Each structure stands twice: as C-alpha cells, then as structure tokens.
Amino acid sequence: MRVAGARVVDCAGGSVETDLGDDAERSERGRWVLAGLIANRVLYGGVDLMSFKMEAGGFIVFFLIVVLAPLLMFTPQLANAKRMGLRDYGLLASRYVEQFQRKWVDGGKADSDELLGSGDIQSLADLGNSFSAVREMRPIPFALSDVGRLALAAALPLLPLGLVVFSFEELLIRILGVLF
16 A cells, blocks of 8 residues: 555645655565464464463554654644744734724625625635634544544554454444444
C-alpha cells in the first residue's frame, strides 16, 4: 500500500499535504508479519490465542504512538496560530460590526431598499464563518475518531485469528459490540 501526495483538510490548521510512501508500506508489512507470527504459534505451536493479548495490544499502542506522536510537535504552532487568529479576526469582526451598526442600525438606513442590495450583510456572514473556522481549530492535529480508525487499521490483520477461537457469528457479534 502506497499513499503519496494525499491532501487532508481538517480543523487543525487547514490543509496539509503528506507523503507517507515507505513508512505506510513498512507499517502495513509489520501488521501482517505480527498476525502471521501469532497464527503460526497458535495453529502449529499449540499456544493459546489469548496468551497474545498483551503483544497484540502493545503493537496497536506502539503503532498509534509511531503514527501520531510526530504530529504532536505541531501543537505549539497550532495553538499559537489559533490564539493569533482569534485575536486578529476578533478585532476585525468587532470593528466591522461597529461600522455595520453605525451605518445600518443607528443611521436609520435599515428600512430602505439599499440594505437588500448591499453586500454588507453577506460580508458580515462571511466574516462570521471565517471566525468560526478559527475558533474550531484544534491544537492537536488529530481527533479521537482518527485514533480509533488507526487502531482498527492496526488490528485488522489480527481479526481473522479470532476465527481460531470463536465461530464467525460470535466473532461478528463481539466486533459489532466493540464498535457500537
């Protein structure tokens, strides 16, 4: 599996271009190698599958740390960008709302047809949307749902091993119970 030049847009500072290349390929191989080693010991070595809980859990945690920890180095810059953005957009919005108030509400023009053809209201809405985007920025460049998806991706090669212990129906019920 090769992921190159992927473009991600999120609430963590905007759009990011990433090139995972060889790292994604290595992690993909590592997950399948672990599943193969465990399957070999369970099927041919007579070892109980449940004795590998710590190894499987440790691998998933290690996988999450390797993938997500480097992203944490951007936390100070993202927090600073959010703080500065809130300050700058807050000042701009404050000035714009004051001018809007003077022109359309205090100036008595609110009853005229000029308001309908004016771009002032649309500009006010656009400014509000821009401010909301800055306010919703996260200082951590990933969400809890991203962690869950990555953990599932790390555990995916291990799921067929569950058929050694459980029937397909029972395994499906357990997986759905964990997910929902």
